[in-house]
Amino acid sequence: MRLVVGVSGGSGIPYALNVLQALQQLDVQTELVVSSGAKRVMAAESGPQLADLTALAAHVHDDRDLGASISSGSYRTDGMLVVPCSAGTLARIAGGFADNLLSRAAHVTLKERRRLVLALREDPLPRPMLENMLRAHDAGATVMSASPGFYHAPQSIEELLHFVTVRLLDQFGLDVPGFRRWDGA
Numbered sequence: 040m041r042l043v044v045g046v047s048g049g050s051g052i053p054y055a056l057n058v059l060q061a062l063q064q065l066d067v068q069t070e071l072v073v074s075s076g077a078k079r080v081m082a083a084e085s086g087p088q089l090a091d092l093t094a095l096a097a098h099v100h101d102d103r104d105l106g107a108s109i110s111s112g113s114y115r116t117d118g119m120l121v122v123p124c125s126a127g128t129l130a131r132i133a134g135g136f137a138d139n140l141l142s143r144a145a146h147v148t149l150k151e152r153r154r155l156v157l158a159l160r161e162d163p164l165p166r167p168m169l170e171n172m173l174r175a176h177d178a179g180a181t182v183m184s185a186s187p188g189f190y191h192a193p194q195s196i197e198e199l200l201h202f203v204t205v206r207l208l209d210q211f212g213l214d215v216p217g218f219r220r221w222d223g224a
């Protein structure tokens with residue numbers, strides 16, 4: 040399986056790291072593209088840095104390289120995940136703009152009718168963003184939020200990150216090991 044992972048400038052780069060770790064564990068080939076907004080956020084969060092993310096990806100693409108493999112629908116992938124997805128990247132995707140590689144790859148994912156999952160991170164949600172969420176949904180994307188549940192009684196931040204990763208990768212039919220699913224008990 041091959042997935043594109045887009046990392047944009049929403050707060051929460053640790054979500055991206057956790058997803059990439061899980062995908063590596065699951066032997067999924069990842070095509071990573073990190074926006075300049077995400078690089079700015081990384082510097083501020085002083086958590087995982089670019090090298091931590093790129094070390095986990097099969098291929099790393101420059102967000103300015105609109106000639107990269109993932110900019111074409113003829114390059115086969117099984118879908119794309121944007122984590123975290125900023126309000127700006129959501130707007131580009133919802134509006135059909137393809138002016139950086141991340142938004143181009145998302146556009147390609149939609150046009151090829153492959154699965155596109157957006158893990159949004161913003162609060163509160165202004166009307167333009169709510170409208171963009173609906174637009175992206177209607178265009179075929181799965182709109183999610185980077186907000187963990189608590190019904191699995193998490194004991195650490197790692198477990199909260201893991202919860203979000205599990206739910207995001209569920210959308211691709213991937214079963215991340217080590218998560219106790221709700222069984223009604």
Ligand SMILES: Cc1cc2nc3c(=O)[nH]c(=O)nc-3n(C[C@H](O)[C@H](O)[C@H](O)COP(=O)(O)O)c2cc1C
Pocket residue numbers: 046047048049050074075076077079080083084124125126127128129160161162
């Ligand atoms: C420290 C920091 C945190 C940010 N957090 C968010 C956020 O949670 N959600 C969001 O939509 N934008 C956030 N932004 C703003 C975006 O990074 C900014 O709008 C950027 O242009 C997005 O570009 P991109 O979508 O191409 O990555 C943050 C910016 C900084 C510097």
